[in-house]
Amino acid sequence: MIPFNDLKIGDYVKCTFEGKQWEGEVTDLNHDEKQVCVATEVQEFWYEPDDLEPLPLNDEQLQKLHFKKEVQADGSIKYSKGAFRMLIPGEGNFSGLDMWYREDRRYHPNVHYIHQLQNHYADMTKIHLTTAPM
Numbered sequence: 001m002i003p004f005n006d007l008k009i010g011d012y013v014k015c016t017f018e019g020k021q022w023e024g025e026v027t028d029l030n031h032d033e034k035q036v037c038v039a040t041e042v043q044e045f046w047y048e049p050d051d052l053e054p055l056p057l058n059d060e061q062l063q064k065l066h067f068k069k070e071v072q073a074d075g076s077i078k079y080s081k082g083a084f085r086m087l088i089p090g091e092g093n094f095s096g097l098d099m100w101y102r103e104d105r106r107y108h109p110n111v112h113y114i115h116q117l118q119n120h121y122a123d124m125t126k127i128h129l130t131t132a133p134m
Contacts, residue, residue: 002115004034004049010128011115013038014053017045023055054113057094061114066133082134084125086117101125 002013011026015038024040035046055061059069067079067086079086086099099106101124111117121129 001050002052002054002113004029004036006119007036007049007052007115008119008122008128010122010130011118012055013115014055015040015045015047016051016053017047021053054115057097057111057113057117059092065114065129065131081129082125084121099124 007013007026007029009026009029012023013026013036014021014023022040022042024038026036027039027044028037029035030037030046035048036052037044037046038052062069062079065081067081070078070080071091072078072087075090077088077091079088084099084101086097088094088097094112096108097111099109099111099120101121104124106120106124109120111120118129121127
């Protein structure tokens with residue numbers, strides 16, 4: 001489950017309906033009913049927050065978001081998209097990441113899922129992070 005207040009329009013999530021799961025994009029939020037509208041490959045549908053799961057922050061998801069991956073000499077890995085950068089201590093270790101965009105640097109932010117990354121990215125760049133290449 002994702003807390004309703006953590007979600008913003010454009011965030012990517014995984015939704016469950018009748019035992020099946022799909023990845024989709026949040027297209028609307030109903031603050032009165034605490035429901036989330038998600039567009040998947042099948043259709044756009046309203047979900048309860050209990051029916052939503054976060055997408056993990058991992059290499060596969062970052063590749064879908066068109067991040068470029070660069071292995072550093074010390075074994076750390078830098079991911080970049082435009083002027084936005086993210087550094088993880090080692091392959092698959094997203095527990096202690098740093099991110100920066102121009103002069104805005106964030107050390108070890110509480111980011112474990114794609115929607116959290118999207119929200120930090122939007123806060124820092126003023127542009128929502130999508131799967132569109134740069």
